[in-house]
Amino acid sequence: MRSHYRTIIVVALAAGLVALFLYNVDFRRVAADIIRARPGWLALSLATMVANLVIRAVRWQYLLEPLGHVAFRNAFRATAVGFAASSILPARAGEVIRPYFLSRHEPMSATGVFATIVLERLLDTITVLIQLAAFVMLFGQEAQQANPAAFRAVKWAGASAGAVALGALVVLFMLAGDPARLGRALARLERVAPSALAGLLARVAEKFATGLAVIRRPGRLLISMALSFPLWLCIDLGIWSVAMAFRLAVPFTGSFLLLAFLVIGVAVPTPGAIGGFDEAIRLAATTFYGAPNAAAVGAALVLHALSIGPVLVLGIIFAADAGVNLGRMRQMANAATEQGNPA
Numbered sequence: 001m002r003s004h005y006r007t008i009i010v011v012a013l014a015a016g017l018v019a020l021f022l023y024n025v026d027f028r029r030v031a032a033d034i035i036r037a038r039p040g041w042l043a044l045s046l047a048t049m050v051a052n053l054v055i056r057a058v059r060w061q062y063l064l065e066p067l068g069h070v071a072f073r074n075a076f077r078a079t080a081v082g083f084a085a086s087s088i089l090p091a092r093a094g095e096v097i098r099p100y101f102l103s104r105h106e107p108m109s110a111t112g113v114f115a116t117i118v119l120e121r122l123l124d125t126i127t128v129l130i131q132l133a134a135f136v137m138l139f140g141q142e143a144q145q146a147n148p149a150a151f152r153a154v155k156w157a158g159a160s161a162g163a164v165a166l167g168a169l170v171v172l173f174m175l176a177g178d179p180a181r182l183g184r185a186l187a188r189l190e191r192v193a194p195s196a197l198a199g200l201l202a203r204v205a206e207k208f209a210t211g212l213a214v215i216r217r218p219g220r221l222l223i224s225m226a227l228s229f230p231l232w233l234c235i236d237l238g239i240w241s242v243a244m245a246f247r248l249a250v251p252f253t254g255s256f257l258l259l260a261f262l263v264i265g266v267a268v269p270t271p272g273a274i275g276g277f278d279e280a281i282r283l284a285a286t287t288f289y290g291a292p293n294a295a296a297v298g299a300a301l302v303l304h305a306l307s308i309g310p311v312l313v314l315g316i317i318f319a320a321d322a323g324v325n326l327g328r329m330r331q332m333a334n335a336a337t338e339q340g341n342p343a
Contacts, residue, residue: 084315
């Protein structure tokens, strides 16, 4: 019953965002702008989508190294399957499916692997915020002049998110410092909670903290952070290439701002970020760069398709090869949600 309510909420949220995105849109003009889009730029954007998947797999290999060596092939396949699942299932289900899928091919605890994905998301957030800070301080004069009030809101939101991200990094560092201590602390719950539940929480927490082992090695953490910059610059290039294909007056550094909006848009837990992704791009392009609404809508739709297309095809192929279908993916995601952990 709970899953039914969740489905209803997700569908309603997606419908509302799509309605907002398509409100008062001239569909003929959108179609014309898509047809006139420059194919060379679109091809470049498509190539960046594949490249960023490769970089993600390499970085994940590095984050997983303290738990054991992982073959690039398995890291790449699990990454593709996870992102494919997120594109067709709600609530970014791929984030919990990735550990399951990798643990089928590598001798690792899914909970420990999931901890590295949490760290991945934190590194991603910090990298996007650094790019946004660089944009605000060095490159944002044009956007500021276009809409000073919105620009101030962006600066406030970026500073707030940065403080939260740094706080989360400190918490993870403390957890990683002594995995066994966290397990012992939760084991004390046996005095006030059913022993089976307390024991389960203790085991899960200790495995999770063990998965954060890379944080205890500053050099390795810095290298992981360094790998995040080419990853997100590649994503920036993909966004900017679509803007160029649709002849939008967005400089390359303007993709830093569009990306910040996009990160917020894809955080909305709809399947494939439907609605949130598209409205984020449209809103940023029209608010700060005066893009015509029809062109911004067309660019958002095409960018969304290019972002999902390659990873969806690869993920379906790899999942089918491993005997995992959509139903099995949904079962994995539901089990992890109900248990509160991916193991």
